[in-house]
Every structure is written in structure tokens, then in C-alpha cells.
Amino acid sequence: MSEGEIVVVDDSYVLLERIRSALRAEGYEVYVTTAAASAAVRIKTADLAIIDFHMPGTDGGQMLETLKAAAPADSSCVYYLYTSDKEVAAHYKDYGFDGAFLRKGEEAVLATQVGAVFRSIRMRKLAKKLRQERLR
């Protein structure tokens, strides 16, 4: 059973391959793509979307809008910006992201950050379960 489903959108195949390799090693099901159309299909079941900001012909903000529009209404997918630029990361909320992963290109760091996101997801589920138990 996979740790979670991740969609990664970037314009560099080299980076996408490295990200896929690193995150798969951590047990995640990873789908990497350079195309918004493919990402929009995969986002329906994804738990986490990692989106590059600087992409030819588009940027991370536009890509995020596309993916959010494609995601089902009850989707709990979280969207993270992937950049080395702290200035861009600081505006993650303005673009509509849930957070940002820094130190782009360091796959080990990315794996740790992704691990933290999935811990957060599991914590929310646990908190919900505990609330329901209290109500009972």
C-alpha cells in the first residue's frame, strides 16, 4: 500500500525523473508530468500536488488554478509550490498554495518535506477520528 499519491508538475524531465525516483523510494505513488492536461487527470485522486513555478508558457499560479478547477469538490489534495526562490515562496498564499517546498533540486530534503505534509494529513484524520469518539 502506498504512502500517498503525489502529482509533480515541472518543465524539466531531468528534475521530474529525480523527484520520481526519490519519492518512490519513500513509498509514494508518484506521477510526474510537464503537461497541465495530464496533471489535471491525475489530480482527481492525488493527496499532494507539487508544482514548479517557472515554467515555459505558464507559471505555478496558473497551473494551480487549472488543477484546482479539475479537482473534485470533495478533494482533500494539498498544493505545494516547489522553488528555490524564497521571495516566491513567501507569496505562496497569494498564489493560492497551501505551502512551499524550498531547496529545489535536493531530493532528500524534498522527501523530508513531503513526509511532513503527509504527517499533517494523517494528523488531521486522527484529530477528526478523536473528535468523533468524544461525541460518542
Add this chain to the structure above:
Amino acid sequence: MTLSGGVRGPGGSAHRRFVSIGFKLALLSVVVVGVATAVAFFYATERERRRVLEAKRSAAGMVADLLAQSLQAPLDFNDEEAAKTELQHLEQNKEVVYAAVWRVGSSGAPMVELRGGTSALPAPADLQTPRTLAFGDRVETLRTVQGRNQEPVGTAFVQFSLARENAELVVARRNIFLYCLGLALGTMGLLTLTARHQVVRPIQQLLDAARRIEKGERGDAVEARANDEIGRLAQAFKAMNAAIFDREQRLSAANASLRELFDHMRQGILVFGSDAKVEGTSSRAAAQIFARSALAGSDVRELLYGAAGPWDAERRAFEEWLALGFDVPAEAWAEVGALAPQRVGLSGGERELLLEFRPIAQEGRVAKILLLATDETEQRRLEREMERRGAQHERQIALMRRLVSGGGQQFVAFLEQGRRRLERAAALCGQSLEGLPPAALGEVFRIVHTLRAEALAFELRELASLLREIEEQLSQLREPQGPPSEWRVRQPDLERALGAARALVEQSEELFVQASPIGRAALDNVWVRRRDVARLVELCADRKDEIARNVARLAARPFGECVDGVLEQAAAWAAKEDKRVSVGVEGREELVPRALAEVLGGVLAHLVRNAIAHGIEPVAERASLGKAPMGSIELACRSDAESAVLSVADDGRGVSGSSLLESAARTRRPLRDLSDTSHSTRSQASELAGRGVGLSAIEADLARVGYALMVASRVGGGTRFDIVPRLEQTT
């Protein structure tokens, strides 16, 4: 005496006004002494009043009796004048305010009367009953006057004033009051002083001592002189104080031991509450790990994720975890604990901490959390270094595989071509990418593409990966999207990448040289057939010219080739002797003349085995001598155009002069050198070294090819063998 102030009773009860026990005792003594004094005062004054009245009544009675007797005759004879005269005798008595005489049976106006003052009251109604009565301001006496026949003939009545007695009584009352007051005040003072000295002060001392204990100071010994309840209380307090101090000492010692234990642990230990603030003292390691002198009050979020922005996933996950961790019942902790962060990078990832969180439960809730942080920076660095070395070793093995399969020459060619190609690519990309002709771009792309494939063939994965990234960038340049200002690939980036590729090629060459047994000589090697070289040597056997010398150099072998076998086996030889040894080589590229090279493998093997057997001490012995546990043997070679000088030196025990002398004396032969077959410094032959026969054989082998063996040794400082050309050979 009154002490007041709000105090909280045991169990935090409501405030009650503090009233000193001294005040209570004083108040009680005032009330008791006051009441007693009042009673005494009233009793004394009443008694005095009665005494005065009784005296007055007695005197009045006597005067009345005398008057009645003196009136006997006047009344018996009904002589009014005489009666009046008798009555007038009373005028001398200033206290008689009224006197009267009645004939028997008369109840109206008296026969005679005397008025001494205005205060006299009217005549009494009852003239029959003799009496003496006292009133507040007077004493009245009535007597029956009897005639000669003892029958009543009249009645005499006298009224005395009490003004003088009353005035005396006022004075007496005042005096009594002053006496009582003095006595009361004295008694109260005495009682108060006694209470203060015997009760209040000892209790106050106990209270002060208790407060000092409360503040954490050692309670001073309270004197317990009195043998009463207070004294016993003081003794009990003293014993309790000693017990508390003893327990505190033991607790402090246990605390210090625990603290010492914590401080000696590699882990940083701290405790934080639901507000994420560090509480109490933390371990010394924690202060070092988080680089703060005092951690109390610090926010654990800042300690762990201080440098992270609000977007940081790890920080946000930790904040969510904190909220959840303090919200769940203690029994649900296991599920929450599993979601805690296990590692964190500090200082931009330069330092790594391993984190463990433990709950501290109170009343079924998580009240605090214990954090155990272990700095794993050094361990991770070592692990990475091991990984790097492992990868390097893997690459070296791969290179060796290529060499063994005859790929050495190909690899050298690849390095040379790769260097040239990358220089060419860098030159082409040196100008603006916008103006780069498609043909030039195509050439650079092909260079990189070819090199990547070749790098993969030689298992140079890092270089191949970098070249693939460059290839990716070049692909984008070949099919640019949009104007040049929007291109993602920049000329400086491309130049840097090509420079990095060039550096990796250089690094590969260094690895190849390191992996090669003949070092940098491997880069100059060409393949020739041994039979051809041997034939050339034969043809030049009688020549001494330049051709002969070049042929000799062509036939010479790198020193590294000659030592290869020794290097492989030295560790095993040492292990058999229960010793440890490292063999170093210097000058592996140096050329050894062909004839010497043919015998050198055996010579070096003998010398190294001898060094291990005779020279290098066992590990324990070396340790006792202050030497490194591992012995060292250095093989070195220096060569010139025609000959070589070689050495084998160890850092062992050297050769004992006395053992050599004894050996020489036993054989009665002059001591020349250690290669004499009759000399051996070892009494028992071993698997590695016997009785000097090996050295003799070596010398013979070397002499056959024109070389001699020289030896130098220092006791405790090691032995050095030099292989040098024989003089007759070189002259």
C-alpha cells in the same frame, strides 16, 4: 503586640484575619484580670463601707443609750426643762443633726427636740420599736426611756449625719481603686511578659525557621530550653528540620546524579508545556545542541524550526502535532507520537538532529512533553563519507575491470578525447547563445551526446548524469520557444556545466591513476609485445650506445608492477605472526631495469617477510613502547637513466647489537652484514623467516644482476635495507 495580615490556610482556604497568639493571651489576661480587679474593688469598698457604718451605728447606739439613761429622771418626773437640758448636751456632737424626746403614749409633737442641721428628716412614725438603722446619709437610733419602776416613760430619738464617713469612704474607694488598678496592670504586664517569653517568642522562632525552610534555606536549630509543650514542640521541629535537611541532601545528591547522567548523555533533554515553552532546567547537551546558554522559556518551535518560513511544511506539521499532542488523552499518545517529526535539520541542513518525544501525563492528560534530541551530524557525515568512499571504491573497481579487460588504453584515450571535446564545446559556447549558428549548436550537442554515452560505457555515472543535463539544455536551445529573453538556458550556466564536466573528467583521470598499480605511468603506457622487447634487448646486448640505453628503458618495468604481489600478501603474512602492518609505496612510476625487475619481486617478498617476522613487534609490545599498533613498512624507488636505488624500511624493533655480537661470536666469523648465512638474530625459525638463508640468497640474486644489499638498523628504531648498484658495475 497585634500582628495582622492575610494568610492562606491549609488547602487554600479563604483568607482569615491573622490574630497573634500573643494578642489573644494579652486580651484574655486583660479580661480576666479586669474582672477579678473589679470584683476585688467592689468587695473591698463594700467591706470598708460596712466597717464604717457598723462603727457609726455602734457609736450612735451608745449615744442613744446614754441619752435614754439621762432622760430617765426628767421623764419620770415629767421635767421638761431637765429633758431639754439633757438633750442640749448633744449639741456638742456636730454629727447629731436631729434629736427628740416623746412622753410615753405620745405620737404627736415631741416633748423636746433638737435640730442640728437642715438635713434632718421628720420624726419617725414608729416610736415603739427601739432600733439603730443606717441610711445612705444618716444613722437613726430610737430608744425607750424607762422610769424608776422599769416601765416605759418616753422615747428618745437621735439622728446622726454620715457626711464625714461618706467623705472618708470616697477617699478609701479611690485608694482601693488605685491599688486594684496597679495590681491589675502589674498582673497583666507579668502575664503578658510571661506569655511573650514562654509562648510567643518560641513560636515566632519556630515560625521564622519554618519560613526559612519554605524558602529552601536550611532551618537553623531552634533552642528548646523549656521542658514544657513549647519545648517539646521545638524539639519535634528540630528533628523534623534535620529529617527534611537529610532528605533534601539525598534528593539533591540524586538530582545531581541524574543531572550528571543527563549531561553525560549525548542527547539534549528538555521539557516543554502546551504553550511550547521550555520549562525547568535542560541538559548541558541541549544547550550545546541549540547553542543557547539557557533554554528555559524558549519556544521549542523556534529551537527546531526557527529559520523556517510560515510556508515550511515541516514547521507547520510540527505545530499541528503540538496542538494534537496536548489535546489527546494520554492513552491515545502512541498514535500521535508516531506522527512526531523524527529528524530536523538545523543551520540550513548543516546539522541534523534525531528527535524523540515522550509524554508526561497528569490526571490522564498529556501535561508536558519530554524531547530527546541527538546530534547526528557527525554520524551522518561519517555515513555520507562511507557512502562516498564506497562509491569511489565501486568506481575504482569498475576502472580496474576495464583495465583488466584491456580497456586501460581505451580509457586513457577517452580521457584525452573527452578533455579535447569539452574544450571544443566550451569554445563554441563561449559566445552569445543567441548568435550561435545551428551547425555549431549541433556540434556541441553531438560532442556532449557522444561523451555521455562513453561515460556510461566506462561507468562514470556522475559525469554521464551531468552530461545528460547539459544535453537537456542544448535540446531546449535547438528548439527555442519564444524570444531569447525568455530562454531558460543561459550562456553562463552552460559554461559552468561544461566546466564541471571537464572537472569530472580530470577527477576520473585521478581515480584511474590512483587505481592503477603503476600510477601515472599508466597514462604513458603503450602496448608492445614482450617477445619483441626481449628480442631488442638481445640485439643490443653488446652495445653501449643511445639505442641500447633506449631499448633498456623500453624493457624496464614500473616499480609499481614489482611490488604488486607484496602489497597483496603483506597483510596475510602479518596476520600469521599475529601482527598488523601497512605497506606504503613511493615511486611506483619509477622504472626498474629489466634484469633487476625480474628478481625484484622475490627480493622484496623476502625483505618484507623478514621485516614482519623480525622487525615489526606484536601489537601489545608496540603499545607498551608507545608505537602505533600497526607497523609500517615503506618500499621506495628512485631511478635515473640507467639504474635504480630501492629501499625497504620498517619501524620495528631494529637489530640488537648484542644479538649480532653473540651470533658473530658463536660462528667465529667477522660481522659484515645481516646477509651472512651464519648470522641470524632469531633463535627459532618461523614460517616467514628462518636463520638468514633468505638474506644470503637475496644477496646472491642481486649480485647476479649487479646490485648489492646494504643494511642499517637502530635498536627500537627499525631496519632499513637499501638495494643499490654494485660499485664495480657502475664504474
